[in-house]
Amino acid sequence: MKRNLNLNKVKVSRQTEIAPGVFVLSFPRPWDFSAGQVLGIGTHATDEARLYSIASGELDDEVDVLYSINPGGKLTPWLSKIVTGDNIWVSEPFGSFTGTDDPAWWIASGTGIAPFSAMFRSGLTAGKKLIHGGRDLNSFYFNKDFSGFFKEKYVRCCSRDSAEGIYDGRITKYLSELPQLPANEKYYLCGSAEMVVEVRDILIEKGIPFDNIISEIYF
Amino acid sequence: MPEIKEYLFGKTLAELTEIAGTLDLPKYTGGQLAYWLYKTDIDSFDGMTNVSKKTRNILAEHYDVGVQAPVNVQESTDGTKKYLFRAGSGKFIEAAYIPDGKRHTLCVSSQVGCKMGCLFCMTGKQGFQGHLTTGEILNQLRSIPERKEMTNVVYMGMGEPFDNLDAVMKSLEILTAEYGFAISVRKVTVSTIGIVPAMRVFLEKSKCNLAVSLHTPFDEERRRLMPIQNVYPLKDVVETIREFDIGKYRRVSFEYIMFKEVNDTRRHVNELARVLNKVKSRINLIRFHPIPGTPLLGSDEAAIADFQQALNDKGIVTTLRASRGQDIDAACGLLSTKELVKAQTLE
Incomplete structure (x- = not known):
């Protein structure tokens, strides 16, 4: 069933396994966002998106997504096989769990x-x-x-x-x-x-x- | 160790028909199975008397019926009953049966525990242990003695139904279909904290009633009470509901637990009227049932009555839900199997 987040194709620039079963996936930043926001990721344009927090900075050239493989999951086993140049589908960022300058x-x-x-x-x-x-x-x-x-x-x-x-x-x-x-x-x-x-x-x-x-x- | 077979209970008619085809059984076997599974009390293939012995043997070779009796029941002084069911190894769920004159309501769970972490909810305190299957959701209705009296089913037990959308949607089909339990869509309500994309699927595909946990119309307050607000804010929830033509048969209600000096002021009344402007809906006020360690208190009766009157004066139909089953922790927000899960883990 389509969960109705609009997903757009992006080309993955890098994927690094930073710990066993834990990856950082990067793609060129297509939009502005506020640190702390999430995005939806799917395997195709009409996929049921899963939400992940963005791990990179607001002004970084690339968007980094940190995730761990959920062996029974639909998305992460597929995502972990992605290599440079492959496409994934992402939503625009959203959410209000955002940082401030306050202590x-x-x-x-x-x-x-x-x-x-x-x-x-x-x-x-x-x-x-x-x-x-x-x-x-x-x-x-x-x-x-x-x-x-x-x-x-x-x-x-x-x-x-x-x-x-x-x-x-x-x-x-x-x-x-x-x-x-x-x-x-x-x-x-x-x-x-x-x-x-x-x-x-x-x-x-x-x-x-x-x-x-x-x-x-x-x- | 006995082989664990797939359960037939919880399959839609289309799935049962497909299974019949796969096993080279007559196509009408699907309809026969649906009848026995959803309209009778049988719990084994032997009871399916209009199915040939040969077919029953083939079915039993590959499948189990999958109906499970509750493992415990507690009864409140007000007649409410809380049923406990096993849901996989070391996991338990609860369902509350609430009789009220001619109205008999079953409050079913959709998950073991809950991921949503609302500040006021006991289920949230046990964390998340798993999704229920369609069969496990429907079994809560199928396996209790009051099954045939049931007039209403509400998805307001443990878990967030729209975090388990596929199983919940399938259960709604079987619950309301003629081949299934044949309960009117007008008598079934699904409650959500507002997972917008899944709610949209529900509004598109189902005609059942929708209840949304609102609890405050102010964004900052709501995200303190309900972390989901960070991802799917109330304004998106309300806008999504506005997009759909809520006809005279589907009811949309907003649930509003009354917290003393947190969300029970005139400022909240005014903002509710603004936020819900032109949304065909009603507000259902709920008394807060305190849980251990909560910083929240319930509004007093006078404040609740004033709040209800003020909303009604604004033209918003507002009702107050009766608290039922409080003495057995079956009331709203109190369902939890945390201690049982912990005990099983330690065994």
């Missing part, structure tokens, strides 16, 4: 880092702290860029592996252990529904007004 905590799990990568690459970094959760040490996509810039304001929480400089445990454990969180800052959450609702509950329990919590979910 904020960016909290992501897995490929939920993508909108924060776009905000980072668009220069919306003042007063930001980035918390990224992942299962193993390969899960911290773009970590070299982030750690070089954010230093101690970039926290990686790893649930299965241990390493120096990496918090040993899930994001929820890390946040629960913090004695205090600034109540007047914004908290942007992006990831699985489980992560978003659990983190949101912890933030509310710690006194963050729900008005200051903005969530983006995968679906």
